[in-house]
Amino acid sequence: MEAADEWLLQSLRLSGAKWLELFRLQGVGLHGLRGHSGLCQGGRAGQGGSPHRVPGSSCPPHEGVCVAGYGQSDGNEILQLIPPPTLLTKETQGLCPERDFKVECGGFSERPVYSLKYVPNTSLLVTSGPPDSSLQVWQVSAENSDVIKSVSTIATESGTGQSWAKIATISARAPWVLHGSRLDRVQITEVESRKNVYTAASRGSEELSNLAFLDCNTVLLCCATGRLCLADTRQPQSLVEAASVPSAPCSEQWCMGTRHAAQGLEPSSQPVARLSSRGLLTLTDLRKTSELLALAKARVSSPGSEFLCVSWAPALEGYLAISGFDGTVHVYDTQSWDSSGREAEPIFVHRGHAFGGAGGSEDPPLVTVHTWHLQKPRTLLSAASDGSLHVWDWVQPCGKCG
């Protein structure tokens, strides 16, 4: 039996994924998927429930997923997809007439899209990618057209050795985008007017891995070296080192994952996770950065690539997922972790991308990004370099039944 069939049957038998949907997005120029956003309950009339729009996240104005290509040539596509009804409801329905994603609208980008974020409360989206650190602003969903149109460019001063900008968005006082490729080039720009609102002080010129709004006044920056820096946007030029590089060989790259606090809670009460290209995971409490909350090691087969990604589960306390090492996504329960740096056992490993391939093709696919479903607690979406998009979940192993 083919390896893929075998895996599918295994997944059934071991009561692994409760359900599974595999998609393939293909087309010239769509070399892979990157920078897609999570699913969120949107503001569609009659949907009920208040829109759970989280600061800094990148939800499309309504239920949807956005994917974009990062191929070398131009003509990279940006697609806003409507998920099938199965993904929009809380209850899982296995057999459903509509199981497909629909392309709601699409656009063409001349440069590869390495990062993509929606601007909350607007119909705009911001992308970034090589060759420089400028940002492209797009208009989604015009009434009569299904084309995502480019509206403007937020230019940045280009220096030598600048790569692409990392971005985060928020719409508290106004639609803002936080961006920068290096620690000394971080700024907040108002999206519509393109006016600069804030510039972070310079504290070195390290490359950034990612950045996030903790709330409308606080931003967190993570350098590729692992260093975390906090800044208060109300005080110009403020930039404080929050956590130093965890002791490790310098050749490692780090990235971070922040968890958004539920309503009413202090954003900094949520631990920040950092993941290294060697598989080291650290948890830090921003209120007490002198020591690590936890340190663990993930069992990874190969060193992480540029697609390192770590994210917290929005609906499961203490759960996080990592990807970017190979064709798998690991899910961990961090609640039992301590600071010993021991190897951690994943709760679940999704291996589907390794089998989805066209059979015998050159490189095994690499997971480029993953994200959690905002309502379904154990559901994730992951995308890989071969253009595959998977939606999957897992069944909680039953406690301690031997």
Add this chain to the structure above:
Amino acid sequence: MFCWCFPGVSLVCILVSIAGKNVMLDCGMHMGYNDDRRFPDFSYITQNGRLTDFLDCVIISHFHLDHCGALPYFSEMVGYDGPIYMTHPTKAICPILLEDYRKITVDKKGETNFFTSQMIKDCMKKVVAVHLHQTVQVDEELEIKAYYAGHVLGAAMFQIRVGCESVVYTVTAWIDKCRPDLLITESTYATTIRDSKRCRERDFLKKVHETVERGGKVLIPVFALGRAQELCILLETFWERMNLKAPIYFSTGLTEKANHYYKLFITWTNQKIRKTFVQRNMFEFKHIKAFDRAFADNPGPMVVFATPGMLHAGQSLQIFRKWAGNEKNMVIMPGYCVQGTVGHKILSGQRKLEMEGRQILEVKMQVEYMSFSAHADAKGIMQLIRQAEPRNVLLVHGEAKKMEFLKQKIEQEFNVSCFMPANGETTTILTNPCIPVDISLGLLKRETAIGPAPDAKKPKLMHGSLLMKDNSFRLVSPEQALKELGLAEHQLRFTCRVHIQDPRKEHETGLRVYNHLKGAIQWWLHPPAGADVVQLEQGSWRRCSFL
């Protein structure tokens, strides 16, 4: 007996005018309407004059009712006596479907103004069945050719050719590199990104497994032709792998008919089925046995495939009535059900059904829907265009949708024009006509002898004279052209006086100029080896001429 239609899709009926010929592609019915709107408005075609005179032929791509359902109405009630082309399996299956649908519409729903059984028969008499890859001459100028489409049994895509203009019509995504002027394709699902078929199959297996594990019975109403065989193979493999013991049954009426058609059209089935059929008889499965009515009352888990597919009559309905009251049981509907059938009612959520004699049936069993739709999705459309290499693309869509993005995508990627006409709209496509030119054999021989041999990858430039006389074009050598036209050849010589100041002797200078020119000529003009392009006439020391 069966019908396979897709919700949300209207009907397909396209009129193409190519080089003065008028061809109708498909003649479908809209399953959602109960009045005249279910048939195409044929007054669009021609306000006066008979359709038979106006249309050169009608082509039907496959047996789905949204592609052929209006055919009897069109030919017998509106009036068309010209040829209707379709493949052999389509011709065999169409009348069954049409009759089935007619029965439901007229008998069950009591409608009038619908075609009769006799009309279906009369219509089919006008049908000319075609083989794959067979060029059919509709008339002296119009020819059509069917290609395998793989959508449903007997589905074909058609290439319509008049002279050097051609159109390819297809509903699916497999095609040769036929380079038509225009590719017409359905694009209802073009913005869809399909879940992998394997995953749907996996879900199907999961549901069946879960039901059987808890002791329930699974009813799968099927159409005799279609997914039933594939699902059987799927279940058989799964049962073997998981070492399951629950019995699987196949209702016999289904077996005979299906077996018959599959034997007839074995070359039309997909690879999976063909492979199985070759290994053993279609219905000799290890775990799947023929069904007997009495088995329905047996205790314990089982899976049964029974016809008809919409639960509107026959064995599947009988079994359904027996099993509906138990919530451990499950019915998996394999496709869209026509309004009025039990299948449609339970899929809409109805759980109390009124049966004959005013009996109320309470449905406690689980109702699931399975969709293995084979329409081309986003990836399929791009693949289709990539393979066919048309000069223009026309998208036919079921609902008025915004497709600007897809249009741009196609235009950008393939550098072709893409059209999306609305209902009733006419699209004009300019084609580049191919003009055939006869080349004289003598000229061809002479030119091929000169220089490097002709290469498939490198075009070779040749010289000749084009003679246009009446409607023919001929390429001949200049000498022959002159001869035919009765013209004398004139030679023109261009001279140019160049003064060279050089201290050396005339002879030396002459030689230097000669060698330099020869080298330069070689570099720029690549003359054939051995040809003397530059000559130095020693006698008259001033002359250095080019040939």
